[in-house]
Amino acid sequence: MFRKVLVANRGEVAVRVLRALRELDIPSVAVYSEADRDALHVRLADEAVAVGPAPAAQSYLDVDAVLAACRKTGCDALHPGYGFLSENAGFARLCAEAGIVFVGPSPQAIEVMGEKIRARQLATEIGVPVVPGSTGPVHTVDEALEVADRVGYPVAVKASGGGGGIGFRVAHSHDELAAALDAARADGDRFFRNSTVYVERYFDDPRHVEIQVLGDTHGNVVQLGQRDCSVQRRHQKLVEESPAPTVDSRLRDQLSAYALELARAIGYTSAGTIEGLLVGDEFFFLEMNTRLQVEHPVTELVTGIDLVQEQLRIAAGRPLGFRQEDVVFRGVAIECRINAEAAHRQFIPSPGTIDRYREPVGLEVRVDSGVEEGSVVTPFYDSLLAKVVVWGESREAATARMAEALDAFELEGVHSLIPFHRRLLATEQWQAAGTCRDLVGDRGWLKQAEPA
Amino acid sequence: MLPERVRQSVAAVPDRMSEIRAPITGNVWKVLVAEGDAVRVDDVVAILESMKLEIPVEAESAGTVLRVLVSVGDPVTEDDSMFELE
Numbered sequence: 140m141f142r143k144v145l146v147a148n149r150g151e152v153a154v155r156v157l158r159a160l161r162e163l164d165i166p167s168v169a170v171y172s173e174a175d176r177d178a179l180h181v182r183l184a185d186e187a188v189a190v191g192p193a194p195a196a197q198s199y200l201d202v203d204a205v206l207a208a209c210r211k212t213g214c215d216a217l218h219p220g221y222g223f224l225s226e227n228a229g230f231a232r233l234c235a236e237a238g239i240v241f242v243g244p245s246p247q248a249i250e251v252m253g254e255k256i257r258a259r260q261l262a263t264e265i266g267v268p269v270v271p272g273s274t275g276p277v278h279t280v281d282e283a284l285e286v287a288d289r290v291g292y293p294v295a296v297k298a299s300g301g302g303g304g305i306g307f308r309v310a311h312s313h314d315e316l317a318a319a320l321d322a323a324r325a326d327g328d329r330f331f332r333n334s335t336v337y338v339e340r341y342f343d344d345p346r347h348v349e350i351q352v353l354g355d356t357h358g359n360v361v362q363l364g365q366r367d368c369s370v371q372r373r374h375q376k377l378v379e380e381s382p383a384p385t386v387d388s389r390l391r392d393q394l395s396a397y398a399l400e401l402a403r404a405i406g407y408t409s410a411g412t413i414e415g416l417l418v419g420d421e422f423f424f425l426e427m428n429t430r431l432q433v434e435h436p437v438t439e440l441v442t443g444i445d446l447v448q449e450q451l452r453i454a455a456g457r458p459l460g461f462r463q464e465d466v467v468f469r470g471v472a473i474e475c476r477i478n479a480e481a482a483h484r485q486f487i488p489s490p491g492t493i494d495r496y497r498e499p500v501g502l503e504v505r506v507d508s509g510v511e512e513g514s515v516v517t518p519f520y521d522s523l524l525a526k527v528v529v530w531g532e533s534r535e536a537a538t539a540r541m542a543e544a545l546d547a548f549e550l551e552g553v554h555s556l557i558p559f560h561r562r563l564l565a566t567e568q569w570q571a572a573g574t575c576r577d578l579v580g581d582r583g584w585l586k587q588a589e590p591a
Numbered sequence: 592m593l594p595e596r597v598r599q600s601v602a603a604v605p606d607r608m609s610e611i612r613a614p615i616t617g618n619v620w621k622v623l624v625a626e627g628d629a630v631r632v633d634d635v636v637a638i639l640e641s642m643k644l645e646i647p648v649e650a651e652s653a654g655t656v657l658r659v660l661v662s663v664g665d666p667v668t669e670d671d672s673m674f675e676l677e
Binding site: 373479480487488489490491521522 | 614615642643
């Protein structure tokens with residue numbers, strides 16, 4: 140398939156991709172920053188190349204250093220994982236120019252979906268509903284006020300180059316709109332070098348529902364069901380499950396059709412995710428993530444399809460080995476993100492050294508992780524240490540299995556979300572699949588999840 | 592954590608002096624006050640970056656900044672002294 144593949148990432152996703160490469164018998168190369176010299180992903184790869192100092196901007200995001208590592212080791216393909224360079228169209232182009240296959244969609248697809256205003260316009264054109272808001276960029280406070288008056292408050296001012304919950308500010312009334320506009324512009328400029336913003340309605344307590352798609356270079360596109368990722372804090376997901384518990388079969392068919400139409404409209408290849416909000420039984424398109432998602436394992440557990448292996452096969456030009464009607468959805472999968480964070484202190488990060496670590500094992504219990512006993516968790520990267528993913532015949536069975544797995548997970552030395560998840564799963568709101576916009580703001584959930 | 596020796600010296604500072612310490616391990620992203628500035632309780636005096644989050648550092652007591660002990664880009668460990676106030 141490929142001669143050798145470089146994994147341009149770190150932590151649990153680097154480990155995940157490296158394992159897929161080993162299963163496919165493809166030699167692998169890891170890259171690492173000075174802070175990650177002793178990391179698990181470095182040892183798991185056949186070769187490893189240092190790409191710079193600890194800050195990501197000088198290592199994992201250093202395009203020249205990463206490409207040089209590919210050339211030095213003779214790699215003919217690169218898997219970007221998620222985050223870092225995974226949605227950088229310019230980088231995908233540089234890979235192509237260097238004769239390195241970028242394991243992901245085309246640079247054009249990354250670009251269209253990365254520009255949120257264009258993505259909204261595209262969705263509207265093909266009849267996929269979008270969150271009510273501006274049709275294009277918003278330049279002035281007056282324009283923003285006009286949109287807000289039309290769609291109603293609260294509104295979100297979002298950076299067009301943003302996504303994944305970064306670069307957006309909420310205004311609850313017209314007094315707050317000017318400040319939200321300035322702040323979203325500044326975020327867009329700082330994080331995405333793009334100060335263009337747009338305005339859309341901010342729903343009070345929506346469900347976050349997304350659809351996994353997979354397209355090959357032969358024109359085949361399939362959808363692999365929904366994931367519900369409504370339990371979040373600071374617009375970042377903490378718990379994901381598949382199928383979405385409140386989506387009935389009629390809505391399921393509708394969402395599948397939307398996802399396939401969007402993927403086909405841009406000739407999408409590789410794994411991608413159409414994200415949206417569910418308000419009652421109304422779906423609104425938010426954005427498409429043109430990469431592997433953190434929460435991809437829940438889809439793998441209910442479909443039995445290895446998304447990373449499929450990405451690699453697609454990138455090698457092979458057609459999908461199955462058709463839509465071959466995809467069978469079975470049972471329920473839940474994922475809990477084990478972040479190094481102190482939930483009881485408003486989820487502040489908790490760097491440190493992991494001095495005791497033992498992962499749970501058992502029937503239908505999967506742990507994807509990038510750490511081990513003795514690992515140093517530095518402040519340089521995100522706080523995700525591991526993901527516990529379980530499968531059960533029903534949501535209740537999967538919840539019980541997750542509770543057991545969390546109890547068996549031993550992790551000491553840093554604060555982690557293990558106790559938080561354990562309490563969360565015991566709440567009535569989880570059992571009733573209640574909604575939750577933001578755990579930092581939503582005292583009801585947090586109260587139930589406080590340490591005893 | 593600060594070594595015990597430093598902790599004792601901290602405890603020994605006169606009442607009219609106080610410190611602002613790092614709430615978390617991270618890197619200094621912004622320093623928002625300079626020596627001689629007056630700060631009030633809850634003023635944000637610096638911002639740390641840790642695990643892709645910005646963590647504001649707030650003054651727990653009012654006073655005048657006597658010394659700024661950190662610069663932008665410096666790594667700090669939880670509880671490290673960042674500012675001395677008078």
